[in-house]
Amino acid sequence: MSTIRRYPSLRRRLSAVVASLAMLCLPLLLSSCEKADVSDDSPVANFEALWKILDERYCFFDYKASVYGLDWNEVRRRYYKLVDDSMSEEGLFDVMARMLAELRDGHVNLIAPFNISHYTAFYRDYPHNFSADLLEQTLGSYYRYASGLYCTILPDNIGYLYCGSFENSLSEYALDEMLRYIAFCHAVIIDVRDNGGGSLDSSERLASRFTNDDILTGYVAHKTGPAHDAFSEPQEVYLSAAAEHVRWQKPVAVLANRRTFSAANDFVRCMRYTPQCVVVGDKTGGGSGLPMSQEMPNGWSVRFSACPTYDVDMQHTEFGIDPDLSVTLTDEDILRGVDTILEAARTLLNAWEEK
Amino acid sequence: MRNTNLSLSRLLACTLLLALSVGAAAQTLPLERRSSTFGLGYASDYDSYLSPVSYGGMALAFDYETWIRSELFADDVFEQTYVAGSMADLKNEAGNGAAMDGYVDVSYALPYRFLRRSRLELFAGPVLMAELGGVYNMRNSNNPAQVKLDADLGVTLQAAWHFHLLRNDWRLSWQADVPLVGFFFSPSYQQSYYEIFYLGHTDHTMHMSTPFNSLSMRQFVRLDLERPNGYVRLQGSYGINQWHTEGNSYRHDAFVLSVGYVHFLQFLSPKQAGL
Numbered sequence: 274m275s276t277i278r279r280y281p282s283l284r285r286r287l288s289a290v291v292a293s294l295a296m297l298c299l300p301l302l303l304s305s306c307e308k309a310d311v312s313d314d315s316p317v318a319n320f321e322a323l324w325k326i327l328d329e330r331y332c333f334f335d336y337k338a339s340v341y342g343l344d345w346n347e348v349r350r351r352y353y354k355l356v357d358d359s360m361s362e363e364g365l366f367d368v369m370a371r372m373l374a375e376l377r378d379g380h381v382n383l384i385a386p387f388n389i390s391h392y393t394a395f396y397r398d399y400p401h402n403f404s405a406d407l408l409e410q411t412l413g414s415y416y417r418y419a420s421g422l423y424c425t426i427l428p429d430n431i432g433y434l435y436c437g438s439f440e441n442s443l444s445e446y447a448l449d450e451m452l453r454y455i456a457f458c459h460a461v462i463i464d465v466r467d468n469g470g471g472s473l474d475s476s477e478r479l480a481s482r483f484t485n486d487d488i489l490t491g492y493v494a495h496k497t498g499p500a501h502d503a504f505s506e507p508q509e510v511y512l513s514a515a516a517e518h519v520r521w522q523k524p525v526a527v528l529a530n531r532r533t534f535s536a537a538n539d540f541v542r543c544m545r546y547t548p549q550c551v552v553v554g555d556k557t558g559g560g561s562g563l564p565m566s567q568e569m570p571n572g573w574s575v576r577f578s579a580c581p582t583y584d585v586d587m588q589h590t591e592f593g594i595d596p597d598l599s600v601t602l603t604d605e606d607i608l609r610g611v612d613t614i615l616e617a618a619r620t621l622l623n624a625w626e627e628k
Numbered sequence: 629m630r631n632t633n634l635s636l637s638r639l640l641a642c643t644l645l646l647a648l649s650v651g652a653a654a655q656t657l658p659l660e661r662r663s664s665t666f667g668l669g670y671a672s673d674y675d676s677y678l679s680p681v682s683y684g685g686m687a688l689a690f691d692y693e694t695w696i697r698s699e700l701f702a703d704d705v706f707e708q709t710y711v712a713g714s715m716a717d718l719k720n721e722a723g724n725g726a727a728m729d730g731y732v733d734v735s736y737a738l739p740y741r742f743l744r745r746s747r748l749e750l751f752a753g754p755v756l757m758a759e760l761g762g763v764y765n766m767r768n769s770n771n772p773a774q775v776k777l778d779a780d781l782g783v784t785l786q787a788a789w790h791f792h793l794l795r796n797d798w799r800l801s802w803q804a805d806v807p808l809v810g811f812f813f814s815p816s817y818q819q820s821y822y823e824i825f826y827l828g829h830t831d832h833t834m835h836m837s838t839p840f841n842s843l844s845m846r847q848f849v850r851l852d853l854e855r856p857n858g859y860v861r862l863q864g865s866y867g868i869n870q871w872h873t874e875g876n877s878y879r880h881d882a883f884v885l886s887v888g889y890v891h892f893l894q895f896l897s898p899k900q901a902g903l
Binding site: 330499505 | 817
């Protein structure tokens with residue numbers, strides 16, 4: 274006995290439609306695939322790819338055009354003449370690195386398997402204003418070290434914290450213990466000279482110990498398209514007080530130099546808005562764009578500033594933040610064994626205490 | 629001894645609703661079909677947020693599928709649930725960049741059998757599909773990874789052909805799932821994850837998907853060899869998931885060849901089982 278069921282002709286028509294749809298699906302998909310945006314792997318194609326990545330994604334073109342006349346199209350014309358398909362990898366790298374240096378941005382790196390380019394003029398062309406020997410002298414033999422922070426108490430009862438990097442995550446416990454250790458001091462000095470940055474989470478974690486309220490410290494935006502002026506509406510950035518942790522309630526001096534860069538620059542920006550804080554030393558190195566990475570057809574990658582951050586007045590801090598008290602550490606000062614920037618901060622804080 | 633064995637079996641039956649494996653034909657008994665397959669394949673990722681270059685490499689995949697005649701609807705409506713996991717080790721074309729991806733896919737479909745001949749069955753119906761996963765690029769700085777999250781309502785089209793060859797019963801089936809409308813997560817053109825997750829600026833991160841900005845599909849071809857207690861399954865699958873929004877493009881596609889086994893289970897009440 275047959276179990277085949279008889280279906281009306283409507284079902285036959287439906288099956289024909291379904292079969293047709295199924296046959297259509299694959300060609301439709303194949304014709305509309307999202308494809309990689311790369312050309313061939315020649316030196317010229319890689320040069321073009323690098324220029325285009327920056328042209329569409331770098332976030333400071335308009336700002337730097339207004340500051341020093343950066344013209345990215347003109348830069349392309351100038352460096353394109355130096356590229357040809359017969360050049361070596363090293364030669365291509367050199368031309369590309371020089372082109373990227375036109376951006377004057379320490380966050381821009383070209384990364385190849387055999388080399389990484391760096392832009393260092395933002396600190397190399399200025400006095401260092403820091404000495405590792407003087408740091409050792411300041412810390413002496415008895416200091417505390419945890420979570421990347423050095424801590425000691427200076428003879429005039431001022432706490433001293435040296436933070437040389439925000440690369441590693443700062444431990445809340447270590448911060449609690451260090452602030453407890455210097456709790457009886459009348460002021461604290463946070464030294465972020467030579468701090469090349471790292472994690473914004475770490476820099477804001479440290480800054481959050483110096484406010485009792487959530488405070489507006491600036492704005493952040495991001496590019497919304499390839500045009501140089503395509504940006505999102507800037508969003509407010511708040512520094513949150515470190516609830517349920519030890520928070521400092523007395524005067525603070527932050528020491529900075531030209532190598533105070535990126536997340537450390539962000540730390541100085543945040544600290545400027547905390548109560549009882551003064552910034553001493555040199556202008557910071559800047560680096561206010563959040564970096565991202567892309568790559569070229571030959572696999573080399575490029576890191577660049579992608580999202581601009583602003584201070585509370587909607588001003589860029591890409592080229593640094595001026596100190597409240599400008600002090601220079603000369604070679605003679607180093608030879609005398611006197612950290613003039615540290616001493617200026619101590620004088621200021623002691624005068625504050627006497628008042 | 630006989631009573632002890634009987635009590636033990638009754639206990640198991642009450643706890644597990646007595647799942648009995650039977651080797652009868654699917655179309656004559658209300659059976660649940662459960663399949664598990666493991667496979668190897670090739671996956672390719674292109675994500676303009678991470679890189680303008682495609683990455684490709686070997687993929688490992690596992691999937692689990694259940695299929696049963698629905699009790700909620702007419703006789704010719706079935707319930708199909710599908711869970712799959714995959715991960716891939718990827719390289720760029722130049723061979724000097726590495727990435728990894730991992731995905732979990734879940735779907736629930738109600739295929740309606742609108743044509744049934746002695747050997748051929750055709751199905752079509754709605755399917756709810758969801759995917760969660762991510763791509764991790766080993767050397768990117770503040771944009772090392774992309775989270776993948778999407779959910780869609782779509783259609784499933786299926787066909788099955790039963791035949792006898794080399795003294796064995798075989799079943800050849802094809803399935804295509806096409807998402808039609810839903811949503812997916814994507815940062816804006818150059819929005820950082822620091823903004824999204826640390827600062828909580830989540831505007832413009834969820835997007836509506838339609839075939840115009842997210843033409844995606846997955847297909848399966850399955851060859852089942854009937855054995856006494858189920859099917860041995862050889863499965864080829866190809867899936868492509870892609871979208872384009874706010875200047876970002878993404879495509880993940882993978883071809884996987886899998887082998888596995890299909891069990892047929894029949895659930896009985898204690899009364900039906902004679903307990």
